[in-house]
Amino acid sequence: MNISEKKNIVIVGAGFGGVTAAIKLASGCASKKFKIMLIDKNPYQLYTPALYEIAAMPHENANAVALSHAITIALEDIASEKHIDFIQGELASLNREQKKITLKNGALVEYHSLILALGSETNYFNIPGLAEFALPLKNFNDGVILRNKMEKLIREKTGVLHIAVGGAGATGVELAAEFISFVCRLQKIYNKEQVCRVEVSLMEATGEILQGFSPWVVKKARLRLQQIGVHIKTNTRIVSVNAEEIKTEEESIHYDLLVWAGGISGPRILQSLGLPLNKKGQIEVNQYLEAAEDIFAIGDNASFTDQSQKPLPGNIPIAEGQARKTAKNILRAINGQTKKPYRARNKYPYILAVGKKYAIADIIVIRFAGFFGWLLKQLIELRYFLFILPLKKALPLWIYTIKTYSAND
Ligand SMILES: Cc1cc2nc3c(=O)[nH]c(=O)nc-3n(C[C@H](O)[C@H](O)[C@H](O)COP(=O)(O)OP(=O)(O)OC[C@H]3O[C@@H](n4cnc5c(N)ncnc54)[C@H](O)[C@@H]3O)c2cc1C
Numbered sequence: 501m502n503i504s505e506k507k508n509i510v511i512v513g514a515g516f517g518g519v520t521a522a523i524k525l526a527s528g529c530a531s532k533k534f535k536i537m538l539i540d541k542n543p544y545q546l547y548t549p550a551l552y553e554i555a556a557m558p559h560e561n562a563n564a565v566a567l568s569h570a571i572t573i574a575l576e577d578i579a580s581e582k583h584i585d586f587i588q589g590e591l592a593s594l595n596r597e598q599k600k601i602t603l604k605n606g607a608l609v610e611y612h613s614l615i616l617a618l619g620s621e622t623n624y625f626n627i628p629g630l631a632e633f634a635l636p637l638k639n640f641n642d643g644v645i646l647r648n649k650m651e652k653l654i655r656e657k658t659g660v661l662h663i664a665v666g667g668a669g670a671t672g673v674e675l676a677a678e679f680i681s682f683v684c685r686l687q688k689i690y691n692k693e694q695v696c697r698v699e700v701s702l703m704e705a706t707g708e709i710l711q712g713f714s715p716w717v718v719k720k721a722r723l724r725l726q727q728i729g730v731h732i733k734t735n736t737r738i739v740s741v742n743a744e745e746i747k748t749e750e751e752s753i754h755y756d757l758l759v760w761a762g763g764i765s766g767p768r769i770l771q772s773l774g775l776p777l778n779k780k781g782q783i784e785v786n787q788y789l790e791a792a793e794d795i796f797a798i799g800d801n802a803s804f805t806d807q808s809q810k811p812l813p814g815n816i817p818i819a820e821g822q823a824r825k826t827a828k829n830i831l832r833a834i835n836g837q838t839k840k841p842y843r844a845r846n847k848y849p850y851i852l853a854v855g856k857k858y859a860i861a862d863i864i865v866i867r868f869a870g871f872f873g874w875l876l877k878q879l880i881e882l883r884y885f886l887f888i889l890p891l892k893k894a895l896p897l898w899i900y901t902i903k904t905y906s907a908n909d
Pocket of ligand 1: 513515517541544552618620670671767798799801
């Protein structure tokens, strides 16, 4: 069959959901009548569970190039091994009638089926000053910018450093914990200080940290954060921010550096695609994860509600699970079989790193905390690398990441 006669199954967004869907489709499309096209604005996939390491990595341990080698995986490497066509390009528009998408560079791509897996953006909830003065942690550049700003502050500021982290979800907790050891180490090196002079505040609008996590994880995380010196401020709603102060409903708090990890929304591009969106700008999907005919949405950019009407959290097991279900349903449709509905689980496994080589693992069948939690986090990373890359690439990458991040502990 001529290549041009093949029909395209197009996946836009090569994060955890998009890459999983592409691999599953490529391995299931034995008929060769279909071409699996994976499109992403970046040439790499970002391994987000280690992003907190980038934001807290001293420059002398790893420069930005070394860090990018540890946390990004070239999409060409994934695609070439798995018979996937990778295109670097940014989605600009969708024409549902003609079943085509347009990329920012003007390229038109026809699709037989389309999977949207664009992830999310930081949600500042229109809080005055927040987007202007707070730093996010969503992508590789955010991590490097945070690290650089922190190092500059440590060099230049005398007295206690006031770091505030807004939002005590998993990202906020991991970051707050890692910042303590990062600042203390650099203060010793740069300023020859024996006493660590930093105050890290973790601010949360609701009454508890880690909303949606099991009470066991919350208790363990609270204890660990308190032990390493993070100030947990629950029921603390940020109402506005200026260059020096965070205003909450009760008080004004001085800060030197503010990180915002308080929520996500759907990527802005979704607003112009003509698909149904929820209040957070995520694509509303039915029980088959369909947003419209032959258009599926998975992972963070999708809004799936089951009978309980509770929105699903944004995490990797959900993005991957939805990717697998969508790939199966597309393959079933190709083979003339009926689709099967996606069913959300009650619980999802998660490993939360809380400073140095300590992590809290709640993987449904078993839960534990400490060094073995951290070790399991590394093994899960290896398992993922082995899923997307051949052994000869996965193993050296994994060893490199462990070496690079361990320099921080
Ligand atoms: C700092 C941090 C730490 C995290 N840690 C964990 C963790 O330990 N465990 C866990 O389960 N979850 C974690 N998460 C959440 C997890 O990363 C997400 O839930 C998951 O990545 C969602 O997968 P996805 O495929 O929906 O989107 P993503 O993995 O975000 O992928 C989206 C992709 O779409 C691409 N894209 C966006 N817009 C366009 C466009 N217009 N055109 C083309 N491409 C586009 C992006 O470049 C990206 O590659 C973390 C998130 C962050 C920010």
